Each structure stands twice: as C-alpha cells, then as structure tokens.
Amino acid sequence: MKLRMKSMPLAILQVVASGALTMAVSQPAFAQQKEEVVPQRVVITGSLISRADKETASPVQVLTAEDIAKSGYTSVAEVLSNLSANGQGALGSGFSGAFANGGAGVSLRGLTVGLTLVLIDGHRMAPYPLSDDAQRQFVDVSAIPFDAIDHIEVLKDGASSVYGSDAIAGVINIILKKSFNGTSIKTDAGTSQHGGGTTYKAAITHGFGDLATDGYNVFGSLEMRHAEAIKLSDRDNQIWANGDWSSRGGMNLTRGVPNAQNSRLIATSSPFFYNPAGTGGVNNPANFQFLDPSCNYNKYMAGGCAIRDTVSFLQPETKNVNALVGFTKNLGDDWKLAVKASVFQRESENNRGVPATFSPSSFTGNTSLVPGANPKIVNVYGSTVFPASYPLNTLGAPARLYGYIPGLDPSSTQKNKATSSRLVADLNGNWNGWDIGAALGYTRVKTDIDYSGYVNRAALYQAMTRASNPFSPLGGNSAADLAAVSPHFNNQATDTLTFADVHGVHEVMELAGGTMNFAAGLSYTHKNLNAPSADLLAQGVVGNGAAYVFGKETNTAAYAQLSAPVLKNLELEASARYDHYDTYGHSFTPKAGFKYKPMDMLSLRGTYSRGFRAPNAAENGIAGSFFSFHAINDPILCKDGNPKTAGNVPAACNFAPAFVQQTTKDLSPEKSKSYTFGAIFEPTRNFSTTFDYYRIEVNNQINTAAGLPGFVPTYVRNAIFPVDIADGKGGTYSANPSVGTIAYGSSGYVNSGGTTTSGIELDFLYKQKLGDLGNIKADLTFNHMISYVLSSNGIDYELAGTHGPSVISGDTGNPKNRAQLTLGWDKGPLAVTTTFNWVGSFSALDPSVDVTECKDVASVSGRAYFYGKDTPAGYCHVPSFMSTDLNVTYKIGKNWMIKGSILNLFDRKPPIDVATYGNSNNLTAYNATLHQAGAVGRFFSLGANYSF
Template identity: 65%
Template sequence: MQCKMKSLPLAVVGALTVLAVPAMAQDATANQPAVQRVVVTGSLISRADKETPAPVQVLTAEDLAKSGHTSVAEVLSSLSANGQGTLGTGFAGAFANGAAGVSLRGLTVGLTLVLIDGHRMAPYPLSDDAQRQFVDITSIPFDAVERIEVLKDGASDIYGSDAVAGVVNVILKKTYKGTSVKADVGNSQHGGGKTHKVGIISGFGDLVEDGYNAFVSAEFRHADAIKVYQRDSQFWASGDWRALGGVSQQRGVPSALNSFLAPGSSPFFYNPTGTGGVKNPANFQFLDPSCNYDKYMAGGCWVRDTVSNLQPESQNVNLLAGFTKKLGEDWTLAVKASQFRRTGINARGLPTTFSASSFTGNTALIPGQGPNIVNIYGSTVFPATYPLNKLGAPARLYGQIPDIGPDRTQDNTSTAQRLAVDLTGSWMGWDIGAAGGLTKVEVKDRYSGYVNRYALYQALNRATNPFNPLGGNSPADMAVISPRFVNVTESKLQFAELHGTRELMQLPGGPLSIATGLSWTHKDLNAPPASLLSQGVVGNGSAYAFGKETDTAAFAELAGSPVKNLETSVSARYDHYDTYGNSFTPGAKFKWTATPMLSIRGTFAKGFRAPNAAEVGTASAFFSFHGIDDPILCKDGNPKTAGNVPSACGYTPTFVQLTTKDLQPETSKSYTLGAILEPSRDINASLDYYKIDVRNQINTASGLPGFVPSYVRNQPFPVDIADGKGGTVQGIPSVGTIAYATSGYVNAGRTMTTGAELDLRARHRFGDLGTGRAELVLTHMISYQITNAGTTVELAGTHGPAVIGGDTGSPKNRANLTLGWDRGPMSLTATVNWVDSYSALDPAQGAAAMDCSHAASVVGNRNYFFGSVTPPQFCRISSFATTDLNLSYKLSPNLTLRGSILNLFDKQPPIDVATYGNSGALTAYNASLHQSGAVGRFFSMGLNYQF
C-alpha cells in the first residue's frame, strides 16, 4: 500500500511546515474517510476547505505526470503567472549559468520565494544578473514531488523576505510504502535533446500499524544538447538576415556592421592604411588557399556554428531519503535528507578570434581591490617584416585562433544538499511543530576556450618558432595561451523554527484559532571569482560576492469566523536582520461564502526583500545594457564624421557594479480581491484581481534617468579614425577608448503591476464512455508600470524592462488550457500553452515615442540584424501557442505505459529581434517564453511498474 502525504507545509519561516495535522496515510479501502484538515501555503492554521482566501494553484504529482514533461523546471516555466524576469536554461549568457528560476507576476526571480517542504533552501550561489538570489528549480527531482502549491499573493507576513510576488512551495513525498520503478525516453523530431530518465522509489513500514515509515528515492535524467546548427534551416536560427535587407551574423560573413572584416574559415592579414580600404583586394592576404577575396566578400568563407546551444546538455542525479517515526500517541519525528546534482554543459559559441584592433588590456576585478586595467602591451598591427605578412605594409591579423578546440564553454555542476528534521505533536492543548535544517548549494564551473591574449601575441611575435595562425601549435603553447581552469562557489542556509497552534474559543461562525512561533535563518554566500578572469589574464574579471546574514523572526496568525460563513484572519511578522535592521509586515484575509455557490475573498499584505550579499556585502560584477555614442570620440553620433572613431559610435559601455552598504529593504503592498463560483461539485471557477506595489527598489544607479557616468579610459593606441570621405585612417585619438564606468546600488524606483486571473475547472461523467475534464488558467496583465526619478512608463504588452533577467518581455496575456479524458485504464490529456503577442519596444529605455524601425540603439539586439532600420514586421512579437498531448494506459494493475508528444503541431517560435536572453546573436527568439518552439515536436515514452 502506498502512503501519500496529505498535509502541506506550514510556513517557510516559522515551523509552519510541519503541523500536527501533517501526513495521514489513508487506507484505500476506507469508504468514508474523515474530512482532513491541512495547512495550505500562505497560512499557519489548518483548514478543511481547499478554497482559501488567497489564490493558490495546486499541481499534483498526477498533474505533473499528465503534462508530458520530465522536469520540474519545464512544468513551472509554462505557468501563466510566470512572467518578465523568469530565468530559463536557454539563456546561454546568464550570470546564473545553467540554473532556472520562477518570476511570478513578472517581478523577477528575486521577489518570488521558492520553498521545499515549506522550508527555505539555500539559494543558487550565482545570482541572476549578479544581484537577485533565487532557488534553482532545475535540480528538484521530478518523481519525488507529491505536489506543488503556487501562492499567487504577497506573503511576507507569513514567510518573510522575498515573498513579494508569491510563493512556490514544492512538497516532496513524506512517506512511501512499496516500490515503484519508472523509465522514460524522448527525442526531438529535428535532432538533439534526446532524453533518458530512470527513477525508483521504495519504502516500507506503516505509520499506523508499525509506527514508522522509511523510503528512498533515486532519479537519473540525461538530456542531450540541442545545437543552433540543428535548427539553422529555420529563419529565426539561421543568423542570415540579408534577404530582408539586414546583415548576416554567420561567422566569417563580412558586412557593414563588422566593417567587412569578419574572421572566417581562413586567417588573413589586412592593411588598414592601403588605398581603397576593404574595397581593394590588394589590401588582403589570405593564409589559407581555400579562401580568396572574392569568395570572402561573397560570404563564401563563413564557418557554421556547431557549438552554440539552444538548450544545453544536462544531467541530473537525485537522491532523497525519508524516515518518519511515531514517538507516541501525539508526537511524530520526520527526517529527510537529499542530494540533488545537476550537470550542464553550456557552450557559449563565441568565436575565439585574433584581436581586430589595438589591444588595450583587460580589466582586473579582484575582491578587496578597485578595478584595474592590466596586460597592456600595445598594438596588434604586425610590421611589414613579420614573416607571414606579405602585404609589404603593417597589417592586422583576422581569424579564429586555431588549436583551442571547442569555442568558449562553461561546464557547470550544481550540488544541492539538504537535511531537514521536523517534530510535531500536541502539548497542553497546543499543536506544536519544531524544525531545523542544514542546506547547501555548491556550483563548480569548468572553463575552457578562453584566451590569454598577452601570451598569444608574445607567441605570435617570437623570433623562433612563432605561433602559427593556421594551426599545428604545440600543446605546451596552447596550455599557456588557452588555459583550462575551475571555479567553485557555494551558498549555505541553516534554519530553526518553532511554532504552535490551538483553538482559543468558539465564535458564532466557528472556532477562533491562533498560531505563533519563532524562526532563525542564517545565510552564508561564498562566491569567489574565477581567478584567471578576476586577474584579467584571460578576459575581464568575473562577478563575485561574499557575505553573511542572520534573520531572527517572530510571527503570529489569528483566524476565525466572527459570523456564520465569514472567514477572517490577521497575521504579522517581525524580522530582525543583522545587516540592515528590522522589518514589520502585517497581513489580513477574508472569505465570505455568500451562498453555497458563491464566495467572495480578498487579501492585503505588506512585503519586503532584504538586501543580499551581492548588494551590501563584498561583491562586484561587470554588466552592460544600452548603447551610447562616446562623448569624446563620437561627439555627433556619426561614424563617418572626420575625426570620429567609428567603433566608439553606438558603443555599449561596460559598467562595474559596486555594492552600497547602507541599503534598505525593498518594500511592497499587495492586494487581491476575487470571487469563487461553484454551481456544482463538478464545476468550479475563480476570478481574482491582484495589485502589487513595490517601492524602494534596489537598482543600479546607472539605470536611473540623469545618471552621468564617469568613464575610465584605456591608454590611447592606434585605431581606425574616420577620414570624412567614407573611409578610415589609422591614428592615435586624443583619448583612449572607454574601458568601464562604475555604478553603485541605490534605493530608488517603484514597480506597480495589476492584473486578473481566471481559473476555471470542470468535470463531467459520461457514464460508460468515461469522464471528461477541463481546466483553464488565464492571467491578464492590466498594467505594469515602473517609476524612476518621477517618470512613469507603462510596460504591459511591451518588451520592457529590458535590463532585467535576459529581457523576457511583458505580454499582457498568458493561458494554460488542459483537456482530459479518463476511461477505465486510459487517461488522455491535451495541454495548450498560449502567450499573447507584444511590442518589441521597451518604453523604459526611452523608446515609447519612437518608431520601431529607428529604435535600434535603444532596444535589444536590433543592430545585430539590421543596423539602424528594422523592417516593421519585426516590431511586434507574434502570439504563440503549443499543444502537448499525453496518454497513459494501465496495462495491468501494476504496469502503466505513458506516451507524449510535446509541441504536437511543431510550432516554430515567433521571431524576436529585441531579446538578448537566448543563445546569442545568431538566434532571434525568446528562450524564456517560446523555448518549446525552438525544441520543436518532441516524442517520449515511459513505463511505470509498481509492486
């Protein structure tokens, strides 16, 4: 007999999760099971009614299985409430490489709290945008999940920091009796993404009969990468926009955007001072006879990208063990230990090339030191006496550096370890819950494909046995020029919680109950930078963050029914942080059952997000987000004006992010008001309005209107300078090019979002024909406004705010429609996931009043594809809908066969030229919203045997 955990965790912060009403193993033969009271996410007090005052969406283990997916991250990414700022594995350039996070209401992963069994988990040590901490959902085991509860309301009054937009509570199995073995295989129709998954869970002991239960769950999942080249027959992945008047981003194809100097299949020397410039074949010398000037200019020397990922290779090995023991009639001890390991191989696909202009150095970013420009050694122009240079004049070398192997990669292994102990029982009329736990996430990154350019140019200019641009160089040379290195970061979180609940008295409408408790949470982040990057040896310094914080909190909730059919509750929480001080967050809820068919509900809550180590600790990072014209080297913004440096026009400067020690927490107020209609047992509908107002937001100062950066410049070196006649000459400008500018964090800005959500569920029995079921969850964003320096912009239905989490976009509408049919041993489920269309503009960057075709320098990556003019058909991203089909059939009482087709109709993703949150300049689709389109039709089959 399989025992299922029926209770839900309490709160993340008080021992809210282990209530004295926790798991109850129910006898499958019982005819009339007693009404069970459970604790639902968002409250401390148990209840019998599944419809709570706050909107909560529940995904059961059965729902997960019927989705056709095999990972928690895939399921949560399609939530209609998941929006702007969500983080997916398709974003190759993310700071939080390889991880995925949820962003409820589009308020970023940092304002959505993710719990496991109602308790906090250590955050991923690599923060989103090097700022926002979140829990990586890719490492959560799929088969060990009992259910997932998504609270779509602010809940800092119960859970504390981060629960501003809502809470995702992943409840793992608490008890299990018997053995279940699952095996799944899947493959994409268009190549790549082949998936294998095997899971086993086995347990023994009955809590009622034996007084204990113990189980172990193990899961292995491996998914092959999906490469860009496996989809490059599709326009959105081809990188070639010439047919529409744009340019090609394919490697080695010359265009105006790369000054017709594109490293391709053959390295070549180019004389920048020769007559006619790039229009004169005499200025080029190709070192490989397979390429010549005419072939090169026609794009015939391009190199296919076989490295970049649309979806990285990943592997999960998850282990979970649980032991539950009844200590007496009223007391139960539950211990759960787990290790979730995810390995991802993420090739960035950036061509490793010889420097195309003067080498001005890298910026070192070492903890405890200010930014420092290092490895400066001069021009990359090779003299006429250089042995390989046959042009008779100083020349530059263009081409991809040979012998490095695959392009730049970052193999990422994340190991999440967790030990949680829960003790529940009754004492002197109180239901007591005590909990404690240790959690840790370690990430090991293995880097390859990076270049020590100082060593490279020394090797190129050696008097004897110089580095050969055509390849065949010694392993000893390559070990110095392209070293492999490893970096380890870790995040720890410990917690202890104690709470109690009891009934105080009877009110006219029912009991008055109280819950109160204490919690203690300690975080420790140790995320050093990769040493060779930090020192500026193989590039600009990488992000780092160090810091500790301790939160001590007290909380309470009072719930009762002062009159019949009216349910009310008030709650409050007081947090003391050793980093900034105190936060007090109250909340209130009500639910009025006007008739058996109609209920009205509403909530109010204050919330907060405490500044984290990346913002107030010892931390720094590089970032860039918009293009500028260098105020000195490109004064009028015209790259052809005499004296201007063309590469300084439309330039995206680098910023060094600094911490600010005296930051205060972000604060919020959230409201919901809704109605629940239940005309029969088989039809249920709810419609809820929400409003979340976040103030005092922690933003980088450089993103605020009126910010005037102070640029640090490189030393002046020879560069191309416009001659005013359409060409360039080599010269030394009056000042060096921009290396970086610094920016601190500030409490400034406000985000306010409003919307409505419809949840409609219906079931109908058709006698011997079976049972039909349907569920529609539709989220409509009414408004999404951000305010900075007194200026408010509306972003609902646009691509803004582009500076957050890979530029996901803010479509107004998302929906999930599930249709099912159950008959005897068969269950058929079809799920339609729909994302509305939205504008490619980001009004937050000043583009609201601009015509889309002229917004290239403001919005996303348009200049990658079209330069300054974008065809109007790409100024709006089309709506997108995919259909997933899943069929399960019980071949016997113990054996179940499952088959699914994801993206049944093989819908391609809509073209999105604005986003940067994908696999780079070659692709033009939104990996956060439309990843299933990039994968294409996907088939899978599975078997489940229980005994």
C-alpha cells in the same frame, strides 16, 4: 475591460464553457447531492493553521503529481515555466549568457525571481550561489527532482507575514513525498524531430513500513536524467536562428561574412593579413593576404568564407542525479518525527559559441575585478600589428592579422556542476492543547565550474612574436603553447542556509462559524555566501573580471496568525511578523484577509498585506560584477550615432558598454503593499471557477543606478591605440582616436522608485462523468496584466505589454496575457491529456530605456541586426505563441503503465524577437524564456512505469 486572447483555441474554450454553464443551470441538484464526508484538515501554503476548506482568502494553485506527470515534461523547471502567473524576469536554461548560467527561476506576477520565494516542504532552501544579474538570489528549480514530488502549491499573494523576506509576489512550495510503500520504477526517453535534445530519464523509489500499523516508514528515491544539447546548427535553417538578415532589411551577421558593422574586416575560414595603409583599403585585393588557399579575396567579399556555428547551444546539455531518503516515526502521544536527507546534482555546459579570434589592431587590456581593490585595466599589450619583417607577412607593409586562434576550444565554455544538499528534521505533536511544529535544517548549494576556451592575450602575442618557433596562426602548435595561451581553470562557490523554527497552534474559543485558532512562532535563519570568481578572471589574465560575492546574514523573527470564523459564512484572518537582520535592522509585515460566503455556490475573498525583501550580500556585502544591457553611442567617438560620419569610430556606435557593479552598504529593504480581491463560483461539484484581482506596489527598490532613466555614467577609457575611423565616404582608415575607447563605467546600487503591477486571474475547472463514454476534465488558468508601472526619477513608465524593463534578467519581455488550458479524457485504463500553453503578443518597445519608436527597437537588445539602419516596422511587435502538448497513458493490469507524449504537437516556431538579448547569441532572434518550446520544436517521448 475587453480582453482578447489571440491565437488561443477560442472554439474549444467556448465549447467547454458552454457545457459547464449548461451543467450549472440544468443540474442544480448536484450542489445538494454531495456525500457527507468528514473533510481532512490540511495546512495550505501561506498559513500556519490547518483547515478543512482548501479555498483560502489567498489564491492558491495546486499542481498534483498526476498533473505534473500528464504535462509530458520531465523536469520541474519546464513545468513551472508554463505557469500563467510566471512572467517578466523569469530565468530559463536557454539563456546561456546569464550570470546564473545553468539555473532556472520563477517570476510570479512579473516581479523577478528575487521577489518570488521558493520553499521545499514549507522550508527555505539555500539560494543558487550565482545570482540572477549578479544581484537577485533565487532557488534553482532545475535541480529539484521530478518524481519525488507529491504536489506543488503556488501561492499567488504576498506572504511576508508568515515567511519573511522575498515573498512579495508569491510563494512556490514544492512538497516532496512524505512516505512511500512498495517499489516504483519509471523510465522515459524522447527526442526532438529537428535534432538534438535527446533525453533519457530513469527513477526508482522504494519504501517500507506503515505508520498506522508499524509506526514508521522509510523510503528512498533515486532519479537520473540526461538531456543532450540542442545546438544552433540543428536549427540554423530556420529564419529565427539564421544570422543572415540581408533579405530582411538588415545585414548578414553570419560568422566570417564582411559587413558594414565590421568594416568588412572579420575573422573567417582562413586567417589573413590586411594592410590598413594600402591604397583603396578594403576595396583593393592587393591589401589582403590569405594564408589558407581555401579562401581568397573575391570569395571572402562574397561571403563564401563564412563559418557555420556548430557549437552554440539553444539548450545546453544537462545531467541530473537526485537522491532522496525519508524516514518518519510515530513517537507516541501524537508526536511524529520526519527526517529527509537529499542530494540533488545538476550538470550543464554553457557557452555562447564565440570562438577566440586574434586582436587585429591592438589589445587594450582587460579590466581586473579583485575583491577589496579598485578595478584597473591590466595586461595591456598595445599594438598587435605585425611588421613587414614578420615571416608570414608578404604584403611588404605592417599588417593586421584576422582569424580564429587555432587549436583552442571552439568557444569560451563553462561546465557547471551544482550540488544541492539538504537535511531537515520536522517534529510535530500536541502539548498542553497546542499543536506544535518544530523544524531544524541545513541546506547548501555548491557550484563547481570548469572553464575552457578563454585566452591569455599577452601570452598569445609573446608566443607569436618570439624569435624561435613562434606560435603559428595556421595551427600545429605545441600542447605547452596551447596551455599557456588558453589555460583550463576552475572555480567553486557555496551558499549555505541553516534554519530553526518552532510554532504552535491553539484553539482560543468557539465562534458562530466555528473555532477561533491562534498560532505563534519563532524562527532563526543564517546564510553564508562564499562565491569568489576564478583567479585568472579576477586578475584580468584571461578576460575581464567575473562576478564575486561574499557575505553573511542572520535573521531572527517572531510571527503570529489568527483565524476567526466569526459567522458561519464569514472567516477573518490576520497575521504579522517581526524580522530582525544583522545587516540593516528590522521589518514588520502585517496581513489581513477575509472569506465571505453569501450563498452556497458563491464565495468572496480578499487580502491586504505588506511585504519586504532584505538587501542581500550581492547588494550590501563584498561583491562586484560586470554587466551590460542596451546599446548606446559613445558620446565622444560617435556623437551623432552614424557609423559612416567622417571622424566617427564605427565600433563605438550602437554598442553595449560594460559596467562595473559596486555594492552599497546603507541600503534599505524593498517594501511592498499587496491587495487581492476575488470570487469563487461553485454552482455544482463538477464546475468551479475563481476570479481574482491583484495589485502589488513595490517601493524603495534596489536597482543598479545605470539602469535608471537619466543616469549619466562616468566612463573609464582604454589607452589610445589605432582604431578604424570613418572617412565619410563609406570607408575607414586606421588612426589614433581623440580618446580611448570605453572600457567600462561604474554603477552602485540605490534605493529608487518602485514598480506597481495589477491584473486579473481566472481559474476555471470543469469535470464530468459521461458513463460509458468516460470522464472529461477541463482546467484553464488565465492571467491578464492590467498595468505594470515602473517609477523612476519622478517619471512613471507603463510597461505592460512592452519589452520593458529590459535591464532585468534576460530581457524577457512583459506580455499582458498568458494562459494554460488542459483538456483531459479518460476511460478505463486509457487517459489522454492535451495542454495548450499560450503567451500573448507584446510590443518590442521599452519606454524605460527611451526606446519609444519602432525604428529603434533593435537597440533594446544591443544586437546589430540592422546596424546603421532603422528597424523595419514589422519587428516592432512580437506575435503571440502557443505550444500544444499531447500526453497519452495506458494502464496494463495493476502494475504497468505506458505513456507517450508529443510536446509542441503542431511544431509551432518561435516568433522573431529582435529586442531580447536573453538567448544564445547574436545569430538568433527569439525569446528563450517565453518561446523556448518553439526553438525545441516537436518533441516525442515514450515512457513506462512499473509498480509493485
């Protein structure tokens, strides 16, 4: 197999690899010069049994606090987003339209955030109440404190035999500080070269007491971080953030610019009346009446009345306040109690920058989504055409009103405050030859959301048509009118998880290679998700109903593990777990692994495991949501897909219909089989490399039926009201269509098909002391996806290196290759670290939604860049992208350290991706999950640490 890493700094890699191999060949004595040090036994993620050798049968990547600090980032979400194993289905903060707005999640092996388990100190945390795609539960890593972390372990293997549900693709275990002595104060400040994103962070940690001498330790940590928003207007001079596609074979989508998609009728800088029955239609200036002299017909048609988007976010404003208190006490007789209490709070403001406009011809109503009731279309107002007698209408005929509603917030906005609370006690000791570990914990995540910018359409048109002092489209309306037309409202959702766990490890017998150990344990977990939608949304008063979920789940489990060093060079492992859920029944998940060391410098390892994901409350509880994904043509109102065909409704062509997601009670869990096989090569103490092959087969997956190939939806249609219909001559006329436009379709969840992914991962580490020249270190992680097959309805779709499956999460794309290379040099007090984060190129096609030709690529996203035209071939491929981060630290004495960072050092721009919908809005065309560093641009920061 031939791997190509386009745009990766191959020269650097070749130099590093050449130097490492030279050292391996020319200095073999290093392997014999290791000092005799008694290794410390530690517990590695994925195991219950402590070990001296940190290289286990399963591949584990460890990020130390030093590694994290040298990245130059200031949030955990930013650090984890660049993992080479993080792939398709990851969730970033740049997707403001996500169901789980404000949250960030990791998707190991590209199998979505729902199949990656995130632990804190080895224990479960309550999931974020707002699920990804209103389905997949995940832990929001954006709310985890940065400076309280001791290290992060990334287990790149299935681990359901130890942890149970969700650990199919792997486990992220975030280990917080266990103890601290003294005081540490850290500050950071940074800003983007191109505007926006200015970030301030400060943290203080203080602790006292020594476990060895005092028998206790107490510490506390407080961290505050504020990052300003990066607005679209900060970057709209860039081609990837500019809505004008007219020079690229498409349309000008800038707000307020008439084009073919909007039939040359669109809200602009001045409200205007339009007579749809007038001779000549939009080509006749006499049919227009602009209410503000700043715009006129000629200026409007030339695009001169456009409105610059100054409110959309490429990156939302965020505020974090995190507090952590830890207490550890030696109880005597080898028993120790550790208690940690924490409150992590993250605030963010999310919008899609779409200002509220008048409904020009008719308002067909909203769809309510009330728990326990069938969806129904409510608040239908009907025709909103203003008669000739309307005071402001001087056209002498009934006219439509186009414009933005004055006085309202500039877009529909959700201010999200997520508070994660956690109290966990760990008790460890020895009893009768057993090493005992017991834990008890309560965790809760609460989201408080304030809504603004939403419109009560019925109240608006009642106010506009009342006889006395009607609501004016030019502004100057009363506060009472504005409150009635656009009420502010809020909502709260909570997700709690309580757990109790006890396990013990016992030495069984001596084998040729060492001591056989046996571990066994019991666990109890209870979840309670209470996530209603805001009442005004649920009732359809100010928009279509929002997602809601209610459900409880109790899980009890028993598990065991055996570690047997049967020979000096062969270690065997086996583990198994039995889970019982009160929602569906039980699951049994075994795992086996080996590590074989045929020679000192070489080890072989492999695992086989089964895993599962239990259906959650969003899938089998009381839940409902709206969603939409790729574009379709209305099978009745736009049969041939051509918006210019006589009789077609242009707005019904190439649009993304809404679906109402419904739950299914009798779902079975998703199940998996995982295989890994790898080698560890350590010719010297300075050089090591690991090579691992993985294959994961997930079956019985829980999918929305609408996302499956071959699904034929049943659409619920609005009442029939006048719409624009194509006249076959390039124009339109207003008339009643044969049927109402599509309001929504319904879709349940089904266990169907599966996903099989395989790949290889390389981890390369080289360290060398150069005497007076200092020390160097090179660390490369590289992931190559060999295959990603989605099986559905008896058809296999190969999606590795494509944009599929686009229906998942934020339509992130599925590149085959990702890599991260870190080069470090230090001498005395000075340390310089350069990190290269590289994402390979991939196709914009998605065969799973029948997009197999370049001309249809834009339909994957449902965006109208090339409305009515074929997508140019140049956009069929998303180029590779690499950001380079530079971090420099300098120690001043024993107390001070100063640092400076430049992220995206070479100011690389994000490649254009017309197939993704996971970004800010229709005006942008970049991949916010994979290429957000390019959208931010070059970012400078300075910081200082003081410890005493």
